[in-house]
Amino acid sequence: MNNLKNDLLIRAAKGEAVERVPVWVMRQAGRILPEYREVRAKAGSFINLATTPELAAEVTIQPVTRFGVDAAIIFSDILVVPEAMGLPYQMEEQKGPVFPEVIRSAKDLEKLRLAEPEQDLSYVLEAIKIVKKELNNKIPLIGFAGAPFTIFCYMVEGKGSKTFSQAKKMLYAEPALAHQLLQLITDSTIKYLKSQIAVGANLLQIFDSWAGILSPAQYSEFSTKYLCQICDAIEEVPVTLFSKGAFFAREEMGKLNCNTIGLDWNMDIAESRKLVGPTKTLQGNLDPCALYGDFATIKKETIHMLEQFGRQRTIANLGHGVYPDIDPDKVACFIDTVQSW
Numbered sequence: 001m002n003n004l005k006n007d008l009l010i011r012a013a014k015g016e017a018v019e020r021v022p023v024w025v026m027r028q029a030g031r032i033l034p035e036y037r038e039v040r041a042k043a044g045s046f047i048n049l050a051t052t053p054e055l056a057a058e059v060t061i062q063p064v065t066r067f068g069v070d071a072a073i074i075f076s077d078i079l080v081v082p083e084a085m086g087l088p089y090q091m092e093e094q095k096g097p098v099f100p101e102v103i104r105s106a107k108d109l110e111k112l113r114l115a116e117p118e119q120d121l122s123y124v125l126e127a128i129k130i131v132k133k134e135l136n137n138k139i140p141l142i143g144f145a146g147a148p149f150t151i152f153c154y155m156v157e158g159k160g161s162k163t164f165s166q167a168k169k170m171l172y173a174e175p176a177l178a179h180q181l182l183q184l185i186t187d188s189t190i191k192y193l194k195s196q197i198a199v200g201a202n203l204l205q206i207f208d209s210w211a212g213i214l215s216p217a218q219y220s221e222f223s224t225k226y227l228c229q230i231c232d233a234i235e236e237v238p239v240t241l242f243s244k245g246a247f248f249a250r251e252e253m254g255k256l257n258c259n260t261i262g263l264d265w266n267m268d269i270a271e272s273r274k275l276v277g278p279t280k281t282l283q284g285n286l287d288p289c290a291l292y293g294d295f296a297t298i299k300k301e302t303i304h305m306l307e308q309f310g311r312q313r314t315i316a317n318l319g320h321g322v323y324p325d326i327d328p329d330k331v332a333c334f335i336d337t338v339q340s341w
């Protein structure tokens with residue numbers, strides 16, 4: 001039961017019948033939008049924007065106004081959790097996130113604490129409250145967090161990387177330490193997600209952006225183990241798990257206590273349905289690069305994708321976040337094609 005006017009996303013996630021496939025876009029609020037760049041310039045920095053609830057709320061609503069998407073996603077970042085645990089990050093222009101201090105030893109781990117979201121992340125919770133008020137139950141609001149393994153990658157490596165070899169090194173060299181850190185991240189994340197639910201998040205998505213660098217056995221040991229704890233802890237709202245690149249773990253993901261599995265564009269849709277089984281909804285999975293095509297190509301590719309997914313137990317999205325140099329009209333074309341299918 002909910003009092004949302006458009007609850008297509010929630011019904012699709014729960015496997016209930018829908019009149020049409022709901023659609024939203026990962027990174028729908030962001031640099032693709034000139035109205036975002038304007039607010040971002042006013043804020044001065046990404047971190048100022050993300051930590052000012054009124055501005056974070058404003059950019060969360062922008063894609064709702066422009067595109068008429070079927071869900072809003074709160075404007076924030078997965079890296080607010082390590083910060084709340086005592087490991088602050090910086091966002092470097094053109095470069096991405098950087099952690100001035102990293103976790104590489106048991107002594108480093110002593111610097112960390114369990115996050116207290118009501119104190120350390122009150123700016124996100126305030127932004128959620130403002131967005132909920134402004135949306136006035138028109139559409140659902142998605143809350144999110146990074147998966148423990150992906151957060152671990154940034155806390156150990158200290159920055160983005162193609163290989164995350166420093167983070168993976170700990171899995172082989174000091175697995176017990178890795179597990180200790182992963183458990184602390186998991187406990188912090190569960191508290192954070194619960195506090196997002198308390199202020200009105202209608203669905204939660206877990207981003208395991210670096211799952212694809214693990215072997216199947218490592219994914220079970222260092223990612224699934226903790227995802228399982230999160231999925232079991234969240235009973236109040238539907239949960240979506242998006243493990244980028246983890247094609248090898250789809251059957252295992254199907255056994256988790258979540259509602260929806262996000263697919264990237266490398267994952268075949270029919271094969272994924274078979275692997276995750278009939279009790280999961282699928283989300284995805286258009287290649288973000290398809291939006292570089294002309295309007296006719298985008299329509300064709302989107303319809304082809306929808307035909308493979310079918311009308312039920314489907315949430316349309318891209319297979320990863322939209323790239324910042326995509327023309328917003330191309331994003332609109334993707335959304336309109338889904339909504340008129």
Ligand SMILES: Cc1c2[nH]c(c1CCC(=O)O)Cc1[nH]c(c(CCC(=O)O)c1C)Cc1[nH]c(c(CCC(=O)O)c1C)Cc1[nH]c(c(C)c1CCC(=O)O)C2
Binds near residue numbers: 026046079144207321
């Ligand atoms: C790995 C990851 C991060 N952050 C996130 C992930 C998981 C999803 C994924 O795999 O892409 C999640 C995230 N980050 C952001 C959102 C906003 C909500 C939305 O999807 O609209 C979400 C859901 C804002 C952001 N997070 C970031 C920006 C760009 C910074 C800016 O506007 O100045 C935005 C809008 C910065 C960021 N934040 C992160 C990186 C690697 C970068 C740099 C790359 C880039 O610039 O896109 C970490």
